Amino acid sequence: MPAYKDKAKGTWYASFYYEDWTGKKVKKMKRGFPTKREALEWERTFLQQQTADLEMTFENFVAVYVADMKGRIKENTWGTKEHILYKKLVPYFGKRKMCDIHSKEVIAWQNEMLGYRDKNGKPYSPVYLKTLHNQELICKGWFLPPNTYDC
Numbered sequence: 181m182p183a184y185k186d187k188a189k190g191t192w193y194a195s196f197y198y199e200d201w202t203g204k205k206v207k208k209m210k211r212g213f214p215t216k217r218e219a220l221e222w223e224r225t226f227l228q229q230q231t232a233d234l235e236m237t238f239e240n241f242v243a244v245y246v247a248d249m250k251g252r253i254k255e256n257t258w259g260t261k262e263h264i265l266y267k268k269l270v271p272y273f274g275k276r277k278m279c280d281i282h283s284k285e286v287i288a289w290q291n292e293m294l295g296y297r298d299k300n301g302k303p304y305s306p307v308y309l310k311t312l313h314n315q316e317l318i319c320k321g322w323f324l325p326p327n328t329y330d331c
Contacts, residue, residue: 183219192216194223198230238273238281242266264312268293 182191193211200206208226213219228236229244236244242265250258272289273281293312297303304312 183213183216183223185216186211192219194219196223196227198227200230234279235277236279237274239270241278242254242270260311261279261315264315268312 183194186193192213195209196206225240259271288315
């Protein structure tokens with residue numbers, strides 16, 4: 181999939197067609213990339229998000245999840261979920277491909293959260309740990325195959 185040079189502005193742009201959720205072909209274009217590589221990377225990421233391909237990184241998957249879930253839940257609940265996503269999950273799983281995350285990695289992350297101690301030696305509270313571990317992103321099949329992990 182090619183990227184094109186905008187000679188007037190000296191920047192690159194990506195222009196391509198994709199099939200939306202209704203099956204209709206839609207043209208997509210984004211301009212203003214300083215390099216060809218960035219334009220191609222944006223196109224690849226966009227297409228992965230549209231197809232929900234498990235080859236995408238966890239970080240890109242979170243973007244799809246956020247777009248899907250943000251409007252469905254209350255603002256306060258979203259604030260808690262957003263904190264957990266961007267402060268706890270993305271730093272740990274962010275660059276991994278979705279297809280490479282299995283129950284053993286999730287359990288290792290949970291054990292790391294259980295073993296956490298702040299500068300005063302205090303662990304996370306049991307209620308906070310339960311909140312972390314009960315995220316549907318982890319335990320309700322968002323990225324783990326069915327029956328792989330049970331909350």
